[in-house]
Amino acid sequence: MIRNLIRKAHTCNDILENFSPLSSETDRVYKIFTNAVNGLLYPENGEYLSTFGECSSYYALQGIKKRMQAHPVGAKILQEKPRIRTPYVDFNKLRALSPNTFGKQYIDHMDSLNLVPDERPLVKHIGDLDLAYIFQRYKEIHDFLHLLLSKEISVYEEIEVKIYEFQQLELASTALASLVGPLRLSLWEKIELLRNGAPKMISLANKGKFCMNVHYEAHFEQDMEEFKKWFFSP
Template sequence: MATGLRRTLRPIRPLQCILGPPADVPFRARSHGTAQLYPEHIPTSPLQKVLLAAGSAAMALYNPYRHDMVAVLGETTGHCALKVLRDQMKRDPEGAQILQQRPRISLSTLNLDKLQNLPEGSLGREYLRFLNVNRVSPDTRAPTQFVDDEELAYVIQRYREVHDMLHTLLGMPTNILGEIVVKWFEAVQTGLPMCILGAFFGPVRLSAQHLQVLVTELIPWAIQNGRRAPCVLNIYYEQRWAQPLQALREELGITDPPIHVG
């Protein structure tokens, strides 16, 4: 299973920004005008951010599977929410450790064979099962480019890389219904505008039957769980691979979905 995942999953091509390459300037820890703050950073003016946000929002609404456009939207509209999330992480011992050590979740950092050999029902084993069943890869998460603060850039990168972990925790597949349910959970948890936008406008593509199930059962469940659970960015998942998934759900107050979403 682990070997198959390596062969079949490939990362998407990074977003090619029309703004051109960033200037060759040294790395800094905080924004000072147009300085490049981290290797992938593309400095942008407020006007450029507005234009990027508008264009990416339109494209993301037209095609929710354009993850590159969703990523740009999150980066250009999420500054205030990211500061709140960063502060929540700093106040939590596990979250503060994550901010200090900056772990990354990718095929290059995951030991797939080790995850495969974990006990049945463990977080790591179930996460690997999710990746294989849904044919997704953690490497499809685009690098942060437009966040003008190095620490906040890591926060949104971490959010992207634990997105599939949230699918695993919530028991949601990667079909459009499952993605919308996760977006409602994330909207409550993070307050990121892109999550709120996806939660409200994602359902327009659903059939009447799925829409009824979403509104009457799945959205209330996602909101309730999102409010009850502590900040999911404060979980050092890499140190909890062997923890039973059900035990982690109970720790976070996440209940079983009211219906099976296939």
């Protein structure tokens, strides 16, 4: 199996180097349980939620793969496996783009929050390279969704983004964050989420483009408002 993965590697050598397959179904269930519990106890540590997502999302990832294969852009992404990290994206070139462009506003958003794309944890427990890539791609476009949805990284806004992601992707990790995350909110924030935040995210997710079938890199030089209008259109 490893030989097959290496032949298909393309831009996924770092994932292969990080590859740590689960030894059994018992191991998978154990990791799902322990990382779910630790994710609840230590929500500031994203590694727990990431591992929980890897170990619990096999069937959801299969569904995402089918949707990508059936779409011309999604199929191209699966074939080429583009990445949102060094050296595949020149972030300094994004900083030199016009202020109105998607790429410039993305890197300004990241810089303002002191976020570094290369620091996203690598997938390591998913043995199928296509599925591993899909989960890695999902993690790497997460910041794009924050920007397109005009959301910062507060607990409330992170939950809104997770609701959007769950509505489109049905990943277990997004479900856990959407259901458990609100426990950390104030009563007023919970009411606001139920009345406005969640319904708006669900509506946007239902009417907009399927986020995994968008080649974001091809839109870096596009006007941000034009891109957002297209992204959230049927």
